[in-house]
Amino acid sequence: MTFPVVGMIGGGQLARMTHEAGIPLGIRFKLLSDTPLDSAAMVAGEVVIGDYRDLETLRAFAEGCDVITFDHEHVPTEHLRVLEADGIAVRPGPDALVHAQDKGVMRARLDEIGVPSPRHRIVDNPADVTAFAEEVGGFPVILKTVRGGYDGKGVWVVRSEADAAQPFRAGVPVLAEEKVDFVRELAANVVRSPHGQAVAYPVVESVQVDGVCDTVIAPAPDLGADVSARAQQLALTIAKELGVTGHLAVELFETRNDDGTPGILVNELAMRPHNSGHWTQDGAVTSQFANHLRAVLDLPLGDPRPRARWTVMANVLGGDYPDMYQGFLHCMARDPQLKIHMYGKDVKPGRKVGHVNTYGDDLDEVRERARHAADYLRGTITE
Known part of the structure; x- marks a missing residue:
């Protein structure tokens, strides 16, 4: 039996360190990277340069891979469903991954299964933010774009209705959460x-x-x-x-x-x-x-x-x-x-x-x- 090929989508440091962990096991590693200068692309043996948002690029990359996994959560779930239909193992699969891609979907699902979370609501405009703030004890509240945020990006602490305008300029749904007084x-x-x-x-x-x-x-x-x-x-x-x-x-x-x-x-x-x-x-x-x-x-x-x-x-x-x-x-x-x-x-x-x-x-x-x-x-x- 030949050793399996793991296809990693994304060329950042997480891919680099995952590749390192697979070397002692003899696992073959194939990388889809944005540029040849990405962190993992500089050390992986088989590197494909391409756009993870393009379906045909993904399908071509997946050929010869035994499983597809990820350095980040941004690959469109509809593309991943096509890969699964092509017979490729995608792990985590799109039904799971969407909860890490979309904070609104995540909060709704965690509510369903009884997971304790900060009080929250999808808001449509600054006036909605004010109404939410009144429900949770007043400003400040946290606003997050439901997709695309990381390392503090796409997250705002707003202290008034006037402060709440900027998050809506991104053109994506906005999640309001109470500002938790955490230890x-x-x-x-x-x-x-x-x-x-x-x-x-x-x-x-x-x-x-x-x-x-x-x-x-x-x-x-x-x-x-x-x-x-x-x-x-x-x-x-x-x-x-x-x-x-x-x-x-x-x-x-x-x-x-x-x-x-x-x-x-x-x-x-x-x-x-x-x-x-x-x-x-x-x-x-x-x-x-x-x-x-x-x-x-x-x-x-x-x-x-x-x-x-x-x-x-x-x-x-x-x-x-x-x-x-x-x-x-x-x-x-x-x-x-x-x-x-x-x-x-x-x-x-x-x-x-x-x-x-x-x-x-x-x-x-x-x-x-x-x-x-x-x-x-x-x-x-x-x-």
Whole structure:
């Protein structure tokens, strides 16, 4: 039997790291990328340059692939249905993926299955936003375009009816949500295979800066066992009910109930490897990337348990210091256990160009090591 061919649509860093996870297994990897300079296109062996929005490009790309999976969630679901009709395994399938593409569809489905979420409504104009705000206790409220947003893009905090005009200029439906007074942000990462096997990683704390993930701590510090189990079970339930195959990241708000007990609300879904799971490359027995591949190929899933008491991932963002390679000497000498993962991207201010992982028994020390390395590589500190 020949080894399978995994077709990955999208050439970003998630595809790059998924490809890396497949190399030891002998899995052949075929990539559909926007440009030859995309992160994964620079390392994958078989690269097709084309537009994922064009059906005939997708059909030609899928020839010879045993399964199609994704670096992002933007491929039109109607095109994916055609691929399925052609006999191609698409994982996750379009019926699941639409819930990660369209926030309105996601909220409606999560309501149906009883998943706790922020109060929300599709709104048509600024006056609708004001009416919604009155229902949830007043401004500010959150507005999101139902499609296309990521890393804080397509999301607005509006404090008045006058502030609410801009989101409607995009010409797509707008979702209004209450602004949740949360304690912190969490993420529950799970993986599910076609035959229903599923595994759950430890629930992590995700620290956001300006709408972009900055640091992930695994497991989330001071999270009660009952809340952790509830979050994992919630993510597993969502994966099952939505028919997800592969990796699912459930972004959560930890809240405080009126009686002082902790609560959780679902913020967003991602049906692919996720920034909140990058720590698993060095901190878990089986990484999210390896388990995503195992799932889409319907192989037995790997052990998701952590290797160390604490693992911290810090994103490396671009700054005004483009020659990050020069920083390796200092960072590696200072911390021989440090794991650096760079994406091969051009360095631009604020752009995710890599991440670092640290691990150990002392959380304060592990956090400091990760933060120092990320800041040094960016050039914001010099010693």
